[in-house]
Amino acid sequence: MNSKIKYIDLSDINQDNYIDIVVVYSGIPGVYIVFNMANGNFSNETRYEMKDLVNRFKVLNIHDNQRFNLILGYNDGNVSILFGNHNKSFIDEVNYSPESLVHTILLNDIDNDNNTDIIIGNRDRDFNFQILFKENSDTFYQSVKYPVELDNTFLIKGDLNNDQQSDIILGHNSHQRIGLYFNVGNRTFINSTIYSTDFEPQNAQLVDINNDGHMEIILIGTDSIVSYIEILSINP
Numbered sequence: 001m002n003s004k005i006k007y008i009d010l011s012d013i014n015q016d017n018y019i020d021i022v023v024v025y026s027g028i029p030g031v032y033i034v035f036n037m038a039n040g041n042f043s044n045e046t047r048y049e050m051k052d053l054v055n056r057f058k059v060l061n062i063h064d065n066q067r068f069n070l071i072l073g074y075n076d077g078n079v080s081i082l083f084g085n086h087n088k089s090f091i092d093e094v095n096y097s098p099e100s101l102v103h104t105i106l107l108n109d110i111d112n113d114n115n116t117d118i119i120i121g122n123r124d125r126d127f128n129f130q131i132l133f134k135e136n137s138d139t140f141y142q143s144v145k146y147p148v149e150l151d152n153t154f155l156i157k158g159d160l161n162n163d164q165q166s167d168i169i170l171g172h173n174s175h176q177r178i179g180l181y182f183n184v185g186n187r188t189f190i191n192s193t194i195y196s197t198d199f200e201p202q203n204a205q206l207v208d209i210n211n212d213g214h215m216e217i218i219l220i221g222t223d224s225i226v227s228y229i230e231i232l233s234i235n236p
Contacts, residue, residue, distance in 0.1 A: 003028055011059040013068045014088060022070075024054045031057065031070060035088070046088065052076050058105045060116060071118055073102030079120060081132075081141065096120075096132060096143050104155040108166050111187050117141075121155030121170070129155060129168060133187060146189050150175050158206035160215055160234050169217065171201040178204065178219065180234070195232060199223045 003025040013020040018036035025032070029050045035043040048070070056073035068084040077100055083092040104121030111117065115134035118141065122128055127148050132141035153173035160167040165183035172179060178201055180193040201221040209216045209231065217232040 007054075007057060009057070009059055011068075013059065013084075015068070022057070022059055024057060027053070029053050031072070033088075048082070048090070050074070050080075052078070056102050056105045058107055058118075060107060060118075071105055071107075073105055073120070075101070077101055077122075079105075079132075081118075094141065096130075096141075100128075103153060106155065106157055108157055110166050110183065111185075112165070119155065119157060119168070121152060123151055123153055127151055129170065129181075131187070144187060146181070148179060148181070148191065149194075150177065150179070152179075154201075154203055156204055156206060158215060160206070162213065169204060169206065171204060173200045173202060173221075176200055178217070178232075197221065197228075197230060199226075199228045199230075 005023055006026045007024040009022045010019050011022060012018060013033055018038055020036050021034040023032040029052050031048045031050060031054060032045040034045055037043055052074040054072050055075050058071040060069040060071060070082040072080045079096045079102060081094045082090045085091045100122035102120055103123050106119040107116050108119060109116055110131055111133060117134050118132040120130040127150060128145045130143060130145045132143050134141055148170060150172040152170040154171040156169045157166050159165060160180060167183050168181040168189060170179045176197050176199060178195050179191055181189040181191050183189055199221040201219045203220045205218045206215050215234050219230045221228050
């Protein structure tokens with residue numbers, strides 16, 4: 001393969017207790033999987049051709065039935081979930097339309113129902129983030145969009161206020177702000193805090209730095225001349 005690798009991920013795709021390699025190449029509309037054959041040996045790349053260039057992806061294993069899903073964000077702004085079969089092929093595909101370029105795909109049980117949900121961060125045309133809530137069927141997700149005030153360029157998740165609920169942090173890069181969106185249950189989020197910065201935040205990490213039981217946000221960004229790291233204490 002002469003193309004450059006754009007994204008790479010490691011996961012036990014076929015649940016044989018060996019880690020496989022998932023690759024997306026620049027300029028090629030497909031996903032490549034190199035299966036671990038054990039004893040240090042790997043298969044040749046298996047190509048799964050897609051309808052458009054892949055901008056983001058995640059691998060989601062379905063427990064107990066040796067199936068895997070690929071969650072793909074395309075350059076055209078659409079999101080697809082490909083449902084894997086036991087023979088390393090796909091048996092179904094479901095499409096969703098965030099209507100904006102996907103910059104983040106995360107996995108988390110947002111509503112605490114023991115199902116893994118899909119969190120999608122969007123940018124450009126539509127000011128929102130989207131969650132695909134997993135329902136009882138393996139192939140059915142309920143799409144819910146959460147409007148926000150500004151465009152956003154990154155999204156992270158974590159429990160900001162120690163209530164055992166996963167909250168959302170959005171980076172509003174061009175506006176030099178970040179927004180905190182608190183999960184209050186019943187698939188509902190409220191925006192109670194906007195932090196302004198002196199630079200354009202480009203990424204963040206959530207961690208309890210001083211072991212006091214409260215999370216801090218470590219922001220990384222730039223004003224196009226100087227790079228910045230800022231630590232924000234959260235007082236929800």
